[in-house]
Amino acid sequence: MAKDVKGIQxxxxxxxxQLKITRVFNEKWLPNxxxxxxxxxPGLGLTGYLKHIQDGRIQVFGKTEAGYLSNLKEDEKTRCxxxxxxxxxxxxxxAENIEPAADWIAMxxxxxxxxxxxxxxxxxxxxxxxxxxxxxxxxxIKLNGVLMDVMGQGVLITGASGIGKSETALExxxxxxxxxxxxxxxxxxxxxxxxxxxxxEVIKNLMEVRGLGILNINDIFGASAVLEEKKLNLVINLExxxxxxxxxxxxxxxxxxxxxGLEVPLINLPVGPGRNLSTIIEVALRNFLAKKSGRLTYLExxxxxxxxxxxxxxxxxxxxxxx
Amino acid sequence: MIExxxxxxxxxxxxxxxxxxxxxxxxxxxxxxxxxxxEDKVNAKSLLGILTLAASVGNEITxxxxxxxxxxxIQAIGDLFDRRFDEEI
Numbered sequence: 001m002a003k004d005v006k007g008i009q010x011x012x013x014x015x016x017x018q019l020k021i022t023r024v025f026n027e028k029w030l031p032n033x034x035x036x037x038x039x040x041x042p043g044l045g046l047t048g049y050l051k052h053i054q055d056g057r058i059q060v061f062g063k064t065e066a067g068y069l070s071n072l073k074e075d076e077k078t079r080c081x082x083x084x085x086x087x088x089x090x091x092x093x094x095a096e097n098i099e100p101a102a103d104w105i106a107m108x109x110x111x112x113x114x115x116x117x118x119x120x121x122x123x124x125x126x127x128x129x130x131x132x133x134x135x136x137x138x139x140x141i142k143l144n145g146v147l148m149d150v151m152g153q154g155v156l157i158t159g160a161s162g163i164g165k166s167e168t169a170l171e172x173x174x175x176x177x178x179x180x181x182x183x184x185x186x187x188x189x190x191x192x193x194x195x196x197x198x199x200x201e202v203i204k205n206l207m208e209v210r211g212l213g214i215l216n217i218n219d220i221f222g223a224s225a226v227l228e229e230k231k232l233n234l235v236i237n238l239e240x241x242x243x244x245x246x247x248x249x250x251x252x253x254x255x256x257x258x259x260x261g262l263e264v265p266l267i268n269l270p271v272g273p274g275r276n277l278s279t280i281i282e283v284a285l286r287n288f289l290a291k292k293s294g295r296l297t298y299l300e301x302x303x304x305x306x307x308x309x310x311x312x313x314x315x316x317x318x319x320x321x322x323x
Numbered sequence: 324m325i326e327x328x329x330x331x332x333x334x335x336x337x338x339x340x341x342x343x344x345x346x347x348x349x350x351x352x353x354x355x356x357x358x359x360x361x362e363d364k365v366n367a368k369s370l371l372g373i374l375t376l377a378a379s380v381g382n383e384i385t386x387x388x389x390x391x392x393x394x395x396x397i398q399a400i401g402d403l404f405d406r407r408f409d410e411e412i
Contacts, residue, residue, distance in 0.1 A: 207371075
């Protein structure tokens with residue numbers, strides 16, 4: 001389902017507010033394409049060692065690059081800049097509001113390379129840039145369901161159409177938890193290999209509740225009721241109660257939901273009369289957190305032997321301590 | 324499972340009102356019904372899902388249905404597109 005990514009135009013990078021771009025030189029070449037999620041600092045590339053300067057990577061200049069270039073003799077500098085810019089790089093961003101020298105701009109122009117200036121320091125510039133580019137270039141997948149933040153955990157509530165996903169989510173919002181996306185959540189792998197979900201721009205903050213229509217949760221509950229994006233920790237699948245199906249009675253089933261090569265814990269919750277789903281989900285989360293920290297209630301409940309009168313050490317239930 | 328290519332004729336494309344009519348109609352069938360556009364596949368029974376496609380007039384989408392009444396579902400939904408969602412403009 002990965003979309004065919006050829007690259008992102010530098011003009012879109014320029015528009016990102018978080019990068020604090022103040023000036024642009026050689027604007028004519030802003031349509032150049034960045035084809036790689038990781039920005040690159042040229043470093044030794046400026047000295048003539050160009051082997052690892054990769055095509056399609058956006059270049060970041062900091063004080064080191066600027067300082068090195070300004071200390072070179074004129075002819076040496078021209079030679080270095082020429083070799084470097086001749087690689088036809090997509091673009092250069094100069095950090096810390098350093099003024100690009102006229103000869104950089106001229107040489108960049110000769111090889112169709114735009115130069116952007118940002119007021120950020122190099123480290124935050126690179127981290128913000130790569131966070132954005134990773135999201136842009138990563139494999140994306142759309143899943144049907146409501147993505148919420150419950151007790152700090154990203155929870156995707158799935159289930160057949162009409163089973164009550166949105167209604168359950170609305171109850172959770174009413175209890176003070178946050179909505180990320182209703183109906184369709186888009187997931188991507190970030191630079192830490194975490195699965196992160198967010199809403200499509202068109203339906204951000206919106207929720208559809210039958211009988212009430214489309215609701216803007218941000219308008220009704222305020223900004224604290226919505227979140228931009230969230231790492232997925234747990235999938236809760238709602239299904240019709242089926243008397244013949246065997247449900248987990250002990251709490252020892254460890255099911256997984258497979259997505260983009262990762263495994264996310266999954267809980268199947270049967271929907272039936274008298275089951276208050278939002279409360280069950282809240283408790284499921286408390287239990288999920290307890291399990292994460294090593295408390296296995298079902299083991300403790302079934303494997304505690306009665307204290308033997310003589311030697312307590314002999315009476316260990318076979319197999320009781322393993323998971 | 325059956326599929327049908329369908330062009331969008333109404334001026335406003337799959338906007339909220341059209342999406343509401345479409346998901347309402349899709350919900351009358353027991354079959355699983357999907358809309359596919361630009362490699363995005365969404366459930367036709369989900370209003371917000373349809374909106375995320377942002378498909379507009381002249382675009383071609385694929386209708387896909389699987390289930391007991393798939394034939395009728397594709398027929399009825401294709402018909403709704405052809406009627407331009409009963410919009411006057």
